[in-house]
Amino acid sequence: MSLITIQNLKVHYPIRSGFWNRVTDEVPAVDGISFAIEAGETYGLVGESGSGKTTTGKSVVGLEKVTSGSILYQGQDITQKANRRRLNYNRDVQMIFQDSLSSLNPRKRIEDIIAEPLRNFEHLSKEDEKLRVLQLLDIVGLDADALYKYPHQFSGGQRQRIGVARAVATNPKLIVADEPVSALDLSVQAQVLNFMKKIQREFGISYLFISHDLGVVRHMCQNIAIMNRGRLVEIGTRDDIYNHPLHIYTKRLLAAIPETNVAQRAAHRASRLAVERIYQEQRAKYYDDDGKAYPLVAVSPTHSVALPAALAHQLAQEEVQREAQA
Numbered sequence: 302m303s304l305i306t307i308q309n310l311k312v313h314y315p316i317r318s319g320f321w322n323r324v325t326d327e328v329p330a331v332d333g334i335s336f337a338i339e340a341g342e343t344y345g346l347v348g349e350s351g352s353g354k355t356t357t358g359k360s361v362v363g364l365e366k367v368t369s370g371s372i373l374y375q376g377q378d379i380t381q382k383a384n385r386r387r388l389n390y391n392r393d394v395q396m397i398f399q400d401s402l403s404s405l406n407p408r409k410r411i412e413d414i415i416a417e418p419l420r421n422f423e424h425l426s427k428e429d430e431k432l433r434v435l436q437l438l439d440i441v442g443l444d445a446d447a448l449y450k451y452p453h454q455f456s457g458g459q460r461q462r463i464g465v466a467r468a469v470a471t472n473p474k475l476i477v478a479d480e481p482v483s484a485l486d487l488s489v490q491a492q493v494l495n496f497m498k499k500i501q502r503e504f505g506i507s508y509l510f511i512s513h514d515l516g517v518v519r520h521m522c523q524n525i526a527i528m529n530r531g532r533l534v535e536i537g538t539r540d541d542i543y544n545h546p547l548h549i550y551t552k553r554l555l556a557a558i559p560e561t562n563v564a565q566r567a568a569h570r571a572s573r574l575a576v577e578r579i580y581q582e583q584r585a586k587y588y589d590d591d592g593k594a595y596p597l598v599a600v601s602p603t604h605s606v607a608l609p610a611a612l613a614h615q616l617a618q619e620e621v622q623r624e625a626q627a
């Protein structure tokens with residue numbers, strides 16, 4: 302059984318207008334997505350701004366009201382509050398956010414911030430709680446004098462470590478990491494990502510790793526879902542997505558990864574322009590008449606793409622031939 306199974310999840314936000322503030326329309330932020338996260342893995346959820354990633358992450362944590370569909374944990378649907386309570390779900394699933402400054406209470410000392418989930422779920426004695434907080438600070442590589450400081454007294458990278466210490470305090474099974482390094486400098490990004498991997502090995506946790514950047518996700522994730530306007534357009538292993546992308550949206554995201562090797566820059570620019578040309582000329586082929594992604598079609602046991610079945614299989618076949626010729 303997968304750790305988490307998301308089935309046909311929809312989250313539609315109401316739009317209200319007029320004098321009576323009536324619901325006149327809705328934003329289909331998440332519009333029928335399905336995927337599963339296995340124990341111990343890092344699952345990537347990638348898409349441009351506004352594609353519905355954060356809404357998905359918040360739904361998984363139980364912070365967002367779900368319109369329809371289910372999120373199964375230990376075979377129970379945790380979109381139901383009673384199931385969340387019975388399974389201790391709020392202890393087992395934690396979240397870390399992009400903006401560590403606003404997600405950590407500025408008026409609380411680090412000791413109290415990290416101890417908060419312990420106070421909610423573990424009910425330790427004062428001494429044991431302090432020992433545990435010190436242990437957590439040590440795990441995330443911060444000195445004991447951090448206990449009495451406030452969030453603004455740390456750098457962005459250090460604050461992200463504090464967010465991770467708080468998230469792992471209750472030994473969770475899953476951490477939803479929403480753009481955890483997007484606000485950090487490149488050098489600090491690498492430190493935090495490596496440190497998240499270390500924590501994962503030590504605690505055996507899974508991550509739902511949310512990012513707009515396929516460059517970052519490559520270093521972290523074994524399986525990846527690509528999200529576009531509330532729907533999934535492609536799901537696959539790292540190899541499927543990076544070496545054999547089929548949907549034009551995935552190809553555009555890949556082409557947007559900056560090329561760091563100067564010698565490769567001209568070739569990279571040419572391939573980015575080629576992808577953009579295909580997108581402009583053939584866009585209609587990849588989306589339905591309403592401009593939405595098609596349902597996913599499996600082209601291999603690990604790889605699915607949101608295209609009409611015949612086109613999906615044709616593109617997958619062309620990809621096999623291209624690889625054979627390469």
Ligand SMILES: Nc1ncnc2c1ncn2[C@@H]1O[C@H](COP(=O)(O)OP(=O)(O)OP(=O)(O)O)[C@@H](O)[C@H]1O
Binds near residue numbers: 330348351
């Ligand atoms: N509370 C809300 N009420 C109404 N619409 C919302 C609300 N929250 C998000 N949305 C809309 O839902 C869509 C998806 O938003 P979401 O934040 O999930 O996207 P995202 O992919 O995480 O984007 P970003 O990377 O910019 O955070 C967007 O169109 C957004 O404007």
